[in-house]
Amino acid sequence: MTIVLEAKNITKQFPGVLANDNVDFDLRQGEIHAMLGENGAGKTTLMNIIYGLYRPDAGQVSVDGQPIVIHSPKDSIQHGIGMVHQHFMLIPVFSVAENIMLGDETTRYGALDRKTVAQRVRELSHQYGLDVDPHALVGQLPVGLQQRVEIIKTLYRDAKILILDEPTAVLTPQEAEDLFRIMRELTEKGVSIIFITHKLKEVLAVADRITVMRAGKVVGTVKPKETSEKKLAALMVGREVILKVEKGRAKPGAEVLKVDGLKVHDKRGLESVSGVSFSVRAGEVLGIAGVQGNGQTELVEALTGLTHSPGGQVWFAGSDVTNRMPRTITETGMAHIPEDRLRHGLVLSYAVADNMVLNTYYLPPFGVGGILQPKAIDANARKLVQEFDVRTPSPYVPTSKLSGGNQQKVIVARELSREVKLLIANQPTRGLDVGSIEYIHKEIVAMRDRGLGVLLVSAELDEIMALSDRIAVMYRGQIVTIAEAGKVTREQLGLWMAGAHPEGLSHPHT
Amino acid sequence: MDWRRFGFIALIIAILFSVVVLIGKAQISPLIIITSMMATTIAVATPLTLGALSGLYCERAGVVNIGIEGMMLAAAFFGWLAAIYMNTIFLFAPMPSLIVGVIAAILTGGLFALLHAALSVTFKVDQIIGGTVINILAVGITGFLNRQLFFEKGSIFGGNVPHAPGVLPRIDIPILADIPVIGRIFDQQPITWAAILLVFVTHIVLFYTRWGLRTRAVGEHPRAADTVGINVFYMRYANVIIGGMMAGLGGAYFTLESVPSFEPLMTNGRGFIALAAMIFGNWTPFGAWAAALVFGAAQALQINMQFFREAIPPQLAILQISYVVGLTPYILTMLILTGIIGKNIPPAADGQPYEK
Ligand SMILES: Nc1ncnc2c1ncn2[C@@H]1O[C@H](COP(=O)(O)OP(=O)(O)OP(=O)(O)O)[C@@H](O)[C@H]1O
Ligand SMILES: [Mg+2]
Numbered sequence: 068m069t070i071v072l073e074a075k076n077i078t079k080q081f082p083g084v085l086a087n088d089n090v091d092f093d094l095r096q097g098e099i100h101a102m103l104g105e106n107g108a109g110k111t112t113l114m115n116i117i118y119g120l121y122r123p124d125a126g127q128v129s130v131d132g133q134p135i136v137i138h139s140p141k142d143s144i145q146h147g148i149g150m151v152h153q154h155f156m157l158i159p160v161f162s163v164a165e166n167i168m169l170g171d172e173t174t175r176y177g178a179l180d181r182k183t184v185a186q187r188v189r190e191l192s193h194q195y196g197l198d199v200d201p202h203a204l205v206g207q208l209p210v211g212l213q214q215r216v217e218i219i220k221t222l223y224r225d226a227k228i229l230i231l232d233e234p235t236a237v238l239t240p241q242e243a244e245d246l247f248r249i250m251r252e253l254t255e256k257g258v259s260i261i262f263i264t265h266k267l268k269e270v271l272a273v274a275d276r277i278t279v280m281r282a283g284k285v286v287g288t289v290k291p292k293e294t295s296e297k298k299l300a301a302l303m304v305g306r307e308v309i310l311k312v313e314k315g316r317a318k319p320g321a322e323v324l325k326v327d328g329l330k331v332h333d334k335r336g337l338e339s340v341s342g343v344s345f346s347v348r349a350g351e352v353l354g355i356a357g358v359q360g361n362g363q364t365e366l367v368e369a370l371t372g373l374t375h376s377p378g379g380q381v382w383f384a385g386s387d388v389t390n391r392m393p394r395t396i397t398e399t400g401m402a403h404i405p406e407d408r409l410r411h412g413l414v415l416s417y418a419v420a421d422n423m424v425l426n427t428y429y430l431p432p433f434g435v436g437g438i439l440q441p442k443a444i445d446a447n448a449r450k451l452v453q454e455f456d457v458r459t460p461s462p463y464v465p466t467s468k469l470s471g472g473n474q475q476k477v478i479v480a481r482e483l484s485r486e487v488k489l490l491i492a493n494q495p496t497r498g499l500d501v502g503s504i505e506y507i508h509k510e511i512v513a514m515r516d517r518g519l520g521v522l523l524v525s526a527e528l529d530e531i532m533a534l535s536d537r538i539a540v541m542y543r544g545q546i547v548t549i550a551e552a553g554k555v556t557r558e559q560l561g562l563w564m565a566g567a568h569p570e571g572l573s574h575p576h577t
Numbered sequence: 578m579d580w581r582r583f584g585f586i587a588l589i590i591a592i593l594f595s596v597v598v599l600i601g602k603a604q605i606s607p608l609i610i611i612t613s614m615m616a617t618t619i620a621v622a623t624p625l626t627l628g629a630l631s632g633l634y635c636e637r638a639g640v641v642n643i644g645i646e647g648m649m650l651a652a653a654f655f656g657w658l659a660a661i662y663m664n665t666i667f668l669f670a671p672m673p674s675l676i677v678g679v680i681a682a683i684l685t686g687g688l689f690a691l692l693h694a695a696l697s698v699t700f701k702v703d704q705i706i707g708g709t710v711i712n713i714l715a716v717g718i719t720g721f722l723n724r725q726l727f728f729e730k731g732s733i734f735g736g737n738v739p740h741a742p743g744v745l746p747r748i749d750i751p752i753l754a755d756i757p758v759i760g761r762i763f764d765q766q767p768i769t770w771a772a773i774l775l776v777f778v779t780h781i782v783l784f785y786t787r788w789g790l791r792t793r794a795v796g797e798h799p800r801a802a803d804t805v806g807i808n809v810f811y812m813r814y815a816n817v818i819i820g821g822m823m824a825g826l827g828g829a830y831f832t833l834e835s836v837p838s839f840e841p842l843m844t845n846g847r848g849f850i851a852l853a854a855m856i857f858g859n860w861t862p863f864g865a866w867a868a869a870l871v872f873g874a875a876q877a878l879q880i881n882m883q884f885f886r887e888a889i890p891p892q893l894a895i896l897q898i899s900y901v902v903g904l905t906p907y908i909l910t911m912l913i914l915t916g917i918i919g920k921n922i923p924p925a926a927d928g929q930p931y932e933k
Contacts, residue, residue, distance in 0.1 A: 120804065141806030156801035158794055160925075169794050170805030172787040179785055220805075 068095040070132070071259050072117070072148070072228050077126035079112055081468070083460025086112040087123070088283035094228060094261060097254045101270045102263045103303050104280035105500040106472025107458030110263050111153055113280075114230050118150045119143040130228070144171075149221025150230040153263075153471050153498075154409065155213055159206030164188055166205050167220045191222050195252055209360060211242035218249065229253065230261045233471065235269060236498045239359045239526050247273050265472070265500050267296040279303050304502040314512040317536040320349035322382075323489050323520040324370075329379035331365040339365045341544040342379060347489065347520040352511065354535030354552070355524045358564050362544040363524045364406055367493045370522075371403045372396045373411065384488050397426050400488035404478055404495045406524075412478040413466050420448035420462040423481045447484075455480040456503065472498045483510050490514060493524040508534060528557060542566050582859070586867045589909070590618075593874045600893070601885040608758055614877045616761045619769060621880075622866075622873030623834070624649060624844070626772040627827030628851025629858065629865035630779050631686075634820035636860060637783060638813050639796035640697050641704040641928040644711030645824045646848025648689045652828025654719040656682025657741060657839045658726070660832075664742040665734075671742035675833055679745075679768070682829035683822045689715065690821020694814045701930035712848075720841045741837035768826060768834045775823065779862040792816050796924035799931040809931045824848070846907075853910045856921050868913065875905040 072094040079087040086109045094100050104110050115121045117128055119137040127134050130146045137143050140150075157166050164184045173180045173187075185201035192198055197215045199208075205216060214234060221229055231250075235243045250260055250273060264270060270277055271291045278288045279302045287302055300308040324347040331340035340362040347353045357363055368374040370381055372393035381389045388396050397403075405411035413422050424433045424444055432443040448462035457476045459469055466474055475498050482490065492511065496504045511534055515521055525531050531538060532552065539549045540563040548569040563569060594614050598607045628645045635642035660678030663669040669677070689711055696707035727738045749764040756763075783789035794802040795812045803809050827847075832839050850872050858864025879902045882889075889896050896902055 118804075139806060139808075140804050144806055150804070152804065156798070156804045158797045158801055160797060161790075161794070165790060169790060169802070170807050172790060174787055177786060178781075179787060179790060 068098070070094065071096050071130065073129045073132075074113065074117060075127050075129070077113060077116055077128075078124045079109075079116060079121060080124055081112075081460070083464070084458075085283050087116065087126075090126070090280070090283070090285050092278060092285065094259050095275075097257055097259055098275040099250060099254060099260045099262055099273055101274035101277045102261060102280065103265070103267075103270060103277060103299060105282075105303055105458075106476065106498075106503060107470040108280040108303075108500075109283045110280055111232055111470060114150060114232055114261065114263070117143065118148060118230060144224050144226075147225060147227035148230070149224060149226030149228065151214065151217040151221065151232065151234055153232040153236075155210075155217055157205045157213055157216060159204070161205060162201065163199055163203050163205055163208075163216050164201040166216055167201075167223050171224055187223065188219060191219050195219075195222065195249060195256070197249060210237045211239070211245070214238070214242075214246070215249075227257065228259050228261070230263075232263045233265070233498060234262070235264055235266060236471075240528065241358065243269070265498065265504075267299050267501065270299065271296065281305060300501045303500065306502075308501050308505050310501065310505070312508045312512060312533040314534075315516070317351045317515065319351040319536070320518060322346045323349050323384055324522065325382040326370070327380045327382070329366070329369060329376055329381060331362070331369045331374060331376045333365055339544050340369065340376075343541075343544075343546045344379075345539055345546060345549060347522050349488070349520050350515055350518045351536040352515050352521040352523055352534050353549075354531040354538045355522065355541055355546075356528060356531045356538055356560055356564055357526075357541035359526050361541045363493070363541055366541070367403075367406065367491055367522075367524055370491060371401065371405075394426075400486070402482040402485055402487040402490045404482050404490070404492040406493040406497075408475055408478055408497075413474060415467040415474075416465050418463045419452070419457065419459050419466050419469070419477055420444050422466050422477050423448050423451055423462075425481065427485065451480040451484055454484075456506065472500060472503065475499055476503060479507055483507075483514065487519065489520040489522065491522045491524075494526065495523070496525075496527075496530065528560060532557065532560075540564055579859075582857070582864060583867060586871050589871050590874045593871075593878045593905075596896075597878055597881045597885070600888050600890070600896075601881070603888060604885065610881070612759050612761050614874070614881060615759075616764070617877035617880055618870055618873040619762065619773075620765055620835075620873075621876045622869040623769045623772045624827040624830045624847050625851045625854055625869035625872050626776060626866050627768075627823050627830070628848050629855040629869055630772075630775055630862060631820040631824035631827065632852050632855040633779060633783075633860060633862060633865060634792070634816045634823065635690075636855070636927050637796045637924055638792045638816035639799060639924060639926040639929065639931070640694070640813055640817050641708065642690075642693060642817065642820060643705060643708035643849070643852065644689065644693050644715075645708075645820075645827075645851055646844055646846065647708075647712035647715030648686045648821055648824035649828035649831070649848050650719055650842070650844045651689055651715040652682035652685040652825035653831040653843060654723065654828075654839050655685040656825075656829045657832035657837075658722075660742055661739055665739045672746075674742045675745055678833050679826070679829045682833070683825040686821040686823070686825020686828060687818050688821070690818045690824070691814075693821070694817040697930065698810055698813045698817070701932075704928050704930075716842065719839075723839060723841060738838070741832075744837050745834045766834045768830045771826065773866075775826075776862045776866045783862065793924070796926055799926055799929075803931075803933075813931075827851070850906060850910055853914055856923075857913045859921055860923060871909060871913070872906045875909055878905060879903050 070093050074092045077087050077090040090113055102110050116123045119140045119142055128137060135146050164181055167188055168184045173183050188201040197219055199212055199215050205213060234246060254260060274291055276288055276290060279286050296310060327344050328342045329340060330342055333339040355363055369376040372391050375390055384399055428434050433440055452462055455476050458473050466477060479495060496507055511521055523534055535552045537549055538552050539546045547563055594611060597614055598610050601610050631645050632642055656678040659681035660674045663674035663677045693707050693711055696702040697704045726732050727734050745766045747764050747766055748770060753763040754760045791807050791812055795809050799809045831843055854868035855865045857868040882902050886897060
């Protein structure tokens with residue numbers, strides 16, 4: 068097979084980090100080439116170099132055997148390279164068609180020709196099975212559809228080489244399946260794909276070849292048939308990784324969180340949580356399974372005080388915290404790992420050290436008499452960076468400079484290190500590599516064993532099954548059932564998540 | 578812009594007009610009062626409209642510009658100075674001199690904007706500080722030169738202010754201006770017509786052209802624009818300079834269209850009120866124009882009240898104090914900016930420098 072894209076001897080130095088160290092990489096015509104690697108290994112950096120967002124310090128990129136000069140994305144687009152970024156590059160207030168044409172507009176008599184573009188978007192949608200309404204506002208689309216917009220954006224520019232940077236991190240399992248179907252369809256039509264992910268199962272299922280990076284270097288390229296999850300994990304992290312969570316029996320204590328008939332509305336004012344009741348005991352993990360968009364986000368936002376709930380009650384550690392301020396709830400002893408790290412978890416322009424005390428900075432030892440204590444903040448940051456293996460050149464770089472997974476680790480470190488009674492973790496391992504997932508899972512189990520309550524929300528059924536002692540299934544704003552973790556199968560959960568009634572009766576239509 | 582806002586604006590204008598009609602109707606027919614109020618409103622709204630459009634180009638591209646006041650002041654001065662030079666030193670006829678003056682004013686605005694763009698886009702100086710620098714600079718330069726050139730002995734104009742070549746002539750719209758009484762509304766000066774035209778042009782540019790799409794993209798999410806090959810720096814520079822030229826034209830209104838003379842600080846906060854109009858117009862050209870008309874109406878109220886001073890009934894004696902009436906535009910600014918009518922949503926990346 069012919070090589071369509073080749074990167075040779077790519078080296079990129081950031082202040083304090085050698086992000087790419089003499090990297091070689093090639094992509095063949097019509098293949099799906101997966102890229103694996105720890106958080107901060109340099110995957111995104113390599114892709115940004117190929118796409119023209121960063122200039123390499125050394126090295127050469129060639130397309131179809133011809134060395135090319137890339138000064139900006141304009142050049143790479145011209146050579147048929149398209150990229151869907153780890154954090155989407157869409158403008159929420161623009162329509163789908165406007166987002167797609169931006170930078171490559173069709174005009175008629177000097178005016179934007181929205182009609183022709185919409186027509187072309189429909190054609191592409193049809194051709195590749197990427198259904199989306201060209202006139203919808205992007206900000207109002209679910210992430211799965213936003214991703215389609217990103218893919219169409221590249222096809223609109225006739226991309227022959229498609230880079231997908233962790234496309235499945237934000238997708239539900241169904242959406243991910245859909246994406247794989249689209250990817251196969253694309254490769255059949257001659258597109259070659261670079262696919263970055265942390266999910267080993269996916270890699271083995273869809274990739275033709277797999278390249279693994281570690282600490283800025285390529286450590287190997289293998290075929291899925293010749294490897295296994297275990298081998299890949301070891302190659303990535305450089306040691307054995309225990310992919311299975313080891314935990315003993317839970318010893319549930321008193322109730323720490325009690326939710327009674329809670330109702331929440333979403334941003335458009337529609338009821339998205341319709342009167343749910345459950346409780347979390349000390350020393351147990353309650354997992355909430357469910358396809359994304361069934362009210363989990365709003366439920367967690369109401370519990371943590373980020374949104375107002377018009378009905379129902381939340382009792383936490385013996386007091387009524389319904390509609391209290393987030394700070395009051397935090398101080399009562401609740402830790403929260405939010406779903407959207409960029410929106411709720413971090414101040415990106417702040418240093419890592421400051422983000423690590425974002426909800427405790429005013430309390431001793433970090434703030435004494437209204438004055439920040441740099442020594443204590445520094446000591447805390449160094450300890451957490453070490454413990455949670457946050458890859459950063461120093462605790463004082465702006466958090467925006469960290470790789471996606473390392474940003475997530477900053478939040479996890481902050482929340483898991485506080486003295487709390489309950490942890491609410493919403494997609495805690497989104498975008499993390501297997502090594503870090505292993506560590507965080509161990510931490511969560513350890514917290515449970517220390518007698519904390521844990522409420523875990525995850526779109527990853529594996530994660531729910533591995534950690535939970537009891538599993539609640541959410542569907543259309545309601546908890547359809549709460550089951551003992553040992554007594555349900557994956558398949559059963561899957562059915563409930565899709566709306567089947569627990570007793571096997573058909574679910575009444577609402 | 579939503580209809581609630583336009584309704585609110587219409588209401589305020591109606592109230593302001595009614596006050597004058599109620600007080601003056603004993604002397605002059607209400608129709609004439611309303612017509613004259615409308616004509617004045619449209620005229621005095623001109624620098625506010627242009628100032629708001631100036632802010633619009635900048636902020637839609639993601640650069641906050643509070644230096645519009647200074648840009649207008651400097652443009653008012655240099656436009657006027659250019660016209661005088663042409664007229665008295667190079668002995669051009671008044672009309673060509675005025676045209677050169679307007680061009681000089683526009684260039685002055687553009688030049689100050691170039692400075693603002695350099696500070697905020699290239700050097701990533703805090704944009705509020707950049708704007709403040711422009712405001713201070715403009716006050717300093719115009720005040721200093723005004724004194725040096727006209728009031729110092731041995732200066733080129735030797736201590737006496739020469740005659741300016743008058744103001745720009747009125748242009749009436751043929752048929753409409755011939756309508757009795759209300760025809761007066763369609764009889765305005767060129768910068769006023771230009772401002773109205775530019776409202777429409779800006780609307781079309783922003784929402785129907787490639788340039789506008791890219792400008793808004795750069796103001797909403799510069800990184801996204803960068804990833805599709807748009808040059809964020811270039812777009813920001815260009816829009817800030819276009820905005821500066823709008824402010825420059827707005828400055829020309831003061832010394833070449835409204836009165837034929839310059840006074841230190843004569844823009845008198847209009848640049849800031851223009852920003853308020855832009856915000857109340859929710860960063861849209863028509864919204865900004867409508868809001869500018871509200872302030873225009875407040876000023877028209879103030880001007881007309883001077884005619885009817887004696888007719889003010891004793892219960893409203895407070896309106897006889899000119900300061901009180903003069904405060905109306907500023908009180909309106911505060912009222913409008915409290916956001917009682919819906920939330921104002923600025924471009925998402927407004928005021929944020931772009932780091933590659
Ligand atoms: N703009 C930047 N400035 C400074 N350092 C950077 C910048 N971008 C990335 N880095 C550093 O380069 C290293 C590689 O980052 P990169 O984003 O390529 O990792 P990654 O493999 O994509 O990780 P993840 O799986 O977490 O997304 C990290 O240590 C990161 O902190
Ligand atoms: Mg990455």
